[in-house]
Amino acid sequence: MIFQMVYVSKAAEDLSAHDCEDIIASSQRNNAQDGLTGGLLLCDGWFVQVLEGAVGSVNAVYQRIAGDPRHRYPVIIGAEYLQRRDFPDWKMRLISIRNVEDAVPIIRRYTPTTAFDPQGLTRMSAVELMKDLAQAQAS
């Protein structure tokens, strides 16, 4: 069984592009070793992250992530055992939304307000939102 956890946090005010590159580089390196996959959305100063893998590995990485000063106030919004991964090919994919306006039509499918309010997401809607945003970025 795969354990999947989704949390939301506030990005540090002084988070830089270099910080994001650094987070993704160490995530991809560590997650490949730890059998973890998932997605990391950065939108309007919020992070939403989906982590999936063995329950012990997800917990261990979450403990590390939760203490990282590059974000604050992490809140777990859902966790579930699943038959299979939602993101088997993503060691950790960053979906960075630079222009929130462009993403509003997609965000509206998942939150009732046009402002991005990730705390209103569920585990499942966070996963679907990431899939939709990644698809929109690819096309």
Ligand SMILES: Cc1cc2nc3c(=O)[nH]c(=O)nc-3n(C[C@H](O)[C@H](O)[C@H](O)COP(=O)(O)O)c2cc1C
């Ligand atoms: C929003 C956010 C998401 C992160 N996601 C991961 C992750 O998926 N995997 C990981 O190993 N580290 C992740 N990190 C980084 C960890 O907090 C930590 O810096 C890193 O795991 C340390 O490993 P290193 O010494 O190999 O760089 C994340 C950090 C932040 C701020």
